[in-house]
Amino acid sequence: MVQQAKRLAKLALSPVLMLLGLFSSGAWAAEGAPQRWQVNITPGVTEVGAKIYDVHMFVFWICVVIGVVVFGIMFYSVFAYRKSRHSEPATFHENTKLEIAWTVVPFILLIIMAVPATKTLIDIYNTDDADLDILVTGYQWKWKYEYINPDGDNVSFFSNLLTDKAEIGNSADKGSNYLIEVDEPLVIPVDKKVRFLVTANDVLHAWWVPALAVKRDAIPGFINEAWTKATETGVYRGQCAELCGRDHGFMPIVVNVVEDSDYQEWMDGKQAEAAELKELMSKEFNMDELVARGKEVYNRACVACHGANGEGGVGAAIAGSPIATGPVKDHIDVLVNGVPGSAMQAFGGQLNEVDLAAVITYQRNAFGNNMGDMLQPIDIYNFKKGQ
Known part of the structure; x- marks a missing residue:
């Protein structure tokens, strides 16, 4: 009940918090990143970010003024010319001055907003002279x-x-x-x-x-x-x-x-x-070194899909799998090129030759597979070169 009451209170206060967010965004700006309950953008920590923020606020306040004027006229008209005070409606149609005004004024406002926005947009896309x-x-x-x-x-x-x-x-x-x-x-x-x-x-x-x-x-x-x-x-x-x-x-x-x-x-x-x-590429590793490094790579890159004990999950099981216990070349191919149409990614560009050799060695000797196979980085390099 208490948690439900808190949620209802947050929902009730959310419009107020949003308005406070609009008018107190400057307090968050100093931190350079969006904050909880913030509804406005942040100027960030770049000059172009500050320009974007300034243009955004400039256009926002123009919109606020337009909204106040338009709704003010509308509410005044509803109040001042309600049926109880003026039972006979006006019969005029065209007003040349009014037509010109509501055409020219929006055009001028668009120009006023477009000039700083265009300058900022040019800055955003100017990638020249990078360090x-x-x-x-x-x-x-x-x-x-x-x-x-x-x-x-x-x-x-x-x-x-x-x-x-x-x-x-x-x-x-x-x-x-x-x-x-x-x-x-x-x-x-x-x-x-x-x-x-x-x-x-x-x-x-x-x-x-x-x-x-x-x-x-x-x-x-x-x-x-x-x-x-x-x-x-x-x-x-x-x-x-x-x-x-x-x-x-x-x-x-x-x-x-x-x-x-x-x-x-x-x-x-x-x-x-x-x-x-x-240097490691030219080194020949022993089984213990490969298994130790391969376990680190497996826990970093493979465990989420294949499970901590090779039991599988999103991906297929490693324990007793036909890939981990089959021909070494097929195992290398799966890790380097992935499996199209499945969740198995191509790790040939994500892991270096040392890590690929280590993790394949680990998979072929862990989880009860015990194949006794041992790969070296040069084996992975030669496989990639021969593709």
Whole structure:
């Protein structure tokens, strides 16, 4: 009864809270991100975001004035010329001055609104002279980021939902960043123009971070451009804004805006990881090393569909499956290329050769399969090359 009363109270107060949201949006603006019960947009932490907000409020107040004038005239007419006071209605039809007024005034108002809106729209689509280019690719259901470096090797990684499965299944308390936390956030420098090249690998997605004033559709086979230039450091969160499938709500976006020195330090670390991976490609692993690494990869990328014990679920069971106990080449093919028409994704572009070799080795030797097979990164490389 108490919970029901609270819900009814919220419903009763919601119109009041919405009005308060419209007139107190400036208090939320300082935080740079949408807040609970906020009904207005946020200026965010970019200059173009502030321009969008200013245009939005400018047009909003024009609409408020028009509404007051129109409804004021209407209510006055209903009151002043009601039947009890004027039983004989007026018989006039055309009024040239009135016709001219209600044609010219809206035209002028549209011009007044169109000029700042057009200037802002031009700024939104001006992606020239970027300091940094990042390719953003949507997958079901994660994001891939690739830093395009014209002077050296590109740095790329996947960003996956970090929220614990127990929270999603309501068997544990939900954290403050429920469904909006990731294992690998995007990192960009403050006060630098960053151009995003947005596309998708499978279905339609949309990359949306309100505080950075960026929202672009991710379409397979197309590259859409967007840009941002954050003026404040911080952590800014967003989500996929296109209904992209069963786990649409499980592919959040987290962007860390940091000082330039911190960004360079982070980039140096990522490039060192890439160099280390190249070294691992030429290394020959033993069974224990492959199984240990494969288990980590399985728990990160496979457990949601195939189960913690290989029992299956959304995906087929790994324990005793004809793939995990059949020819090694078929097993590699399924992981690298996926299974068309099923939930099994192609992991050839999502996992590197070391992780693919490790997770296949793990699957073929865990869950009672005990095949004794052991793959090396070069085996995966040769398979991809031979396709």
